[in-house]
Amino acid sequence: MKAVHSPFGIGPSVSLFTLGTMRAVRSPEQMYEVVKAAYLAGINHIETAPAYGSAENFLGEALKQLDSQRITPDGGWVITSKLLPGISLSKGKKQLKEILSKLGLKKINNLAVHGLNLQEHLNWALNEEGAELLQWAEENNLIEQVGFSSHGKFSLIQKAIESNRFQFCSLHLHLLDQARLPLAKQALNAGMGVMAISPADKGGQLQNPSQTLIEDCFPIAPLELAYRFLLSQGISTLTVGASKAKDLEIAKKLANANSLLNELEISSLNKMQRESSRRLGLYKCGQCSQCIPCPKKVPIPEILRLRNLLIGSQLEVFTKERYRLIGKAGHWWETVDASACENCGDCLPRCPNKLEIPALLKETHQKLSGESKRRLWG
Ligand code: SF4
Ligand code: SF4
Structure with a gap:
């Protein structure tokens, strides 16, 4: 065919x-x-x-x-x-x-x-x-x-x-x-x-x-x-x-x-999304981007997207690799990681899900930071 x-x-x-x-x-x-x-x-x-x-x-x-x-x-x-x-x-x-x-x-x-x-x-x-x-x-x-x-x-x-x-x-x-x-x-x-x-x-x-x-x-x-x-x-x-x-x-x-x-x-897709949401519970980032811009240029939605995948789908290897490439791939990827958050609180009133953004960023950094072994291509 x-x-x-x-x-x-x-x-x-x-x-x-x-x-x-x-x-x-x-x-x-x-x-x-x-x-x-x-x-x-x-x-x-x-x-x-x-x-x-x-x-x-x-x-x-x-x-x-x-x-x-x-x-x-x-x-x-x-x-x-x-x-x-x-x-x-x-x-x-x-x-x-x-x-x-x-x-x-x-x-x-x-x-x-x-x-x-x-x-x-x-x-x-x-x-x-x-x-x-x-x-x-x-x-x-x-x-x-x-x-x-x-x-x-x-x-x-x-x-x-x-x-x-x-x-x-x-x-x-x-x-x-x-x-x-x-x-x-x-x-x-x-x-x-x-x-x-x-x-x-x-x-x-x-x-x-x-x-x-x-x-x-x-x-x-x-x-x-x-x-x-x-x-x-x-x-x-x-x-x-x-x-x-x-x-x-x-x-x-x-x-x-x-x-x-x-x-x-469709049912497989729905099940995947349902299970991920269940694991994330009240801490799921809805990816609406209303929290940015952050004065410290923390890419909050992108970092919390990695958290969603880590907790929601247990994609540990992938999320660690992506997080550890932050700041190491020039304009090909994010340049500021969660450690730049200074807890100023500016983003908090803008989040419709009322997420404790600084705490979630800190937790994500603790779980994902480390040495990067991956190249940009290949
Ligand atoms: S609390 Fe952290 S992430 Fe939120 S705006 Fe302030 S520095 Fe940025
Ligand atoms: S405003 Fe809240 S739900 Fe929306 S992207 Fe930012 S952290 Fe996630």
């Missing part, structure tokens, strides 16, 4: 899953294995970036080898690569030429601004050297369309969508963090393609979930439920960062699964 494809901006349509290449950078053989498995799973869309080390070199080799074996999706592969914002026009031109050379292609379908996380990045893409660079790439027929990936604030992503400059975007959209779902809907309504960044790993390490979450979602596996939830919301495509062929089995199983949720899935 032919895999379902979604419209993706003004470029070619894409499979419901996208192969992310950042975890297949150990060797050319590893990249070949995952790209071939992607083909067999009905995937036609591959996402890469110069920031992923050897990924583009290995991908170029794998595509050449697979092409010689006539292993290519109908209509060819759809390739997305990315450039970091802020670079000069001349450096950007050089980098794009290098991307094409490594991939062995004259043109890629999609070029994204990689990490449009700050207002200055948006300025760069819309009005400064980035604008010239993107226009040059389009006019010289090196790319088909322009998009962005962002880990930034809601308002910044909204401005980027409303600029009408971009035809697709890659966002953090997760079953366990639905804050950006309205942005995804806005982008889809504007005719943009929307890609969910790492719904498995960054969505709670759902490839290796807690026993509690497994039981809460039973009889559906948490990862399958997360994928089905996003696809049922109309998200164009979901990234899977595979390091081996087996990682793509679930993408193969769900290659056509973008229908509305069925009764079993």
